[in-house]
Amino acid sequence: MSVAKFFIPSVNTLGTGAVDSAADDIAALGFKRALVVTDKVLVEVGLVAKVTAKLTAKGVETVIFDGTQPNPTVGNVNAGLALLKEHDCDFVISLGGGSPHDCAKGIALVAANGGSIADYEGVDKSPKPQMPLVAINTTAGTASEMTRFCIITDEERHIKMAIVDKNTTPLLSVNDPELMLDKPKALTAATGMDALTHAVEAYVSIAANPITDACAEKAFTLISDNLRNAVNNGQDIAARDQMAYAQFLAGMAFNNASLGYVHAMAHQLGGFYDLPHGVCNAILLPHVQAYNAQVVPERLAKVAQFMGVDISGMTDEQGAEAALEAIRALSKDIGIPANLTELGVKEEDIPTLATNALNDACGLTNPKQATHEEISALFKGAL
Numbered sequence: 346m347s348v349a350k351f352f353i354p355s356v357n358t359l360g361t362g363a364v365d366s367a368a369d370d371i372a373a374l375g376f377k378r379a380l381v382v383t384d385k386v387l388v389e390v391g392l393v394a395k396v397t398a399k400l401t402a403k404g405v406e407t408v409i410f411d412g413t414q415p416n417p418t419v420g421n422v423n424a425g426l427a428l429l430k431e432h433d434c435d436f437v438i439s440l441g442g443g444s445p446h447d448c449a450k451g452i453a454l455v456a457a458n459g460g461s462i463a464d465y466e467g468v469d470k471s472p473k474p475q476m477p478l479v480a481i482n483t484t485a486g487t488a489s490e491m492t493r494f495c496i497i498t499d500e501e502r503h504i505k506m507a508i509v510d511k512n513t514t515p516l517l518s519v520n521d522p523e524l525m526l527d528k529p530k531a532l533t534a535a536t537g538m539d540a541l542t543h544a545v546e547a548y549v550s551i552a553a554n555p556i557t558d559a560c561a562e563k564a565f566t567l568i569s570d571n572l573r574n575a576v577n578n579g580q581d582i583a584a585r586d587q588m589a590y591a592q593f594l595a596g597m598a599f600n601n602a603s604l605g606y607v608h609a610m611a612h613q614l615g616g617f618y619d620l621p622h623g624v625c626n627a628i629l630l631p632h633v634q635a636y637n638a639q640v641v642p643e644r645l646a647k648v649a650q651f652m653g654v655d656i657s658g659m660t661d662e663q664g665a666e667a668a669l670e671a672i673r674a675l676s677k678d679i680g681i682p683a684n685l686t687e688l689g690v691k692e693e694d695i696p697t698l699a700t701n702a703l704n705d706a707c708g709l710t711n712p713k714q715a716t717h718e719e720i721s722a723l724f725k726g727a728l
């Protein structure tokens with residue numbers, strides 16, 4: 346038996362109208378001027394203006410930093426931090442998907458602790474809580490709006506740094522499905538598969554416990570039942586709402602049970618080739634779980650069951666295979682690319698990718714620890 350620690354923001358707002366409720370909460374907290382960390386697309390589509398207007402109406406000033414790249418970099422963090430200091434902001438709001446949340450965590454952590462974000466790579470390296478962070482989510486999702494995980498690309502080393510730190514936990518998380526409408530199909534598909542990957546990796550993690558299991562099991566069902574609808578009709582508010590809950594539940598699971606080799610490997614693809622996180626995860630997920638089925642077939646059989654497969658009469662191994670099938674079918678239905686070759690991944694880069702994946706903190710809780718050769722074989726199998 347080991348001690349389970351459960352991390353989550355102290356207040357979490359979900360459902361239609363959550364963003365209005367959050368504006369009231371922010372005003373009540375007494376903050377004066379926010380650095381709003383977002384990206385250019387969300388500025389262009391008017392979503393940033395829509396949210397900042399609600400804050401202005403409550404007497405909260407906003408300074409916009411829209412320089413977050415899809416895989417946020419050390420340079421992005423430094424640029425946002427400079428703007429925060431220039432305008433003397435007293436808190437940070439992240440508005441967007443995983444990239445703005447991670448970038449904002451980097452900014453808020455360094456604002457309070459000094460140094461460079463690279464100093465905090467690893468687990469719980471920062472001494473002090475970050476500057477207060479309110480995370481308003483627009484995708485479902487990375488769950489970064491409610492986790493203690495912050496992934497920042499070191500653009501010089503071409504790697505993603507995993508900063509897993511309780512001090513990066515936002516103060517308040519906001520999931521309003523109305524902010525998730527209009528998202529492109531490919532983004533909805535990729536982020537939804539990221540959420541499924543979180544749930545699966547947390548479920549087979551060596552740090553899983555009854556709380557994280559309950560969260561993951563519900564996430565499997567909600568994603569299996571709603572992701573296709575959210576992708577096919579972006580305006581389906583019910584599907585968007587259920588996916589918001591699903592990704593939040595998956596976040597509760599992995600924030601506390603951690604992840605595995607899918608993420609450890611996907612981070613390297615993202616850092617090396619600047620590829621979308623969710624797509625890398627979706628492609629790697631069945632490959633890594635086929636490897637994990639050697640040690641936890643019974644857990645994977647339960648994944649199949651919660652995804653709606655009738656596993657009665659199946660052995661654990663058959664159930665695990667059914668889970669892989671259900672995952673592949675979902676990926677195919679929502680248009681995820683079939684393999685890493687389609688993304689431009691090159692076989693000659695695999696030794697480096699495998700070395701970096703083995704250094705990623707996310708792999709520590711994978712149910713079977715792999716050799717460099719085995720990780721390389723998993724990458725090759727996914728080409």
Ligand SMILES: [Fe+2]
Pocket residue numbers: 487539543608622626
């Ligand atoms: Fe993820």
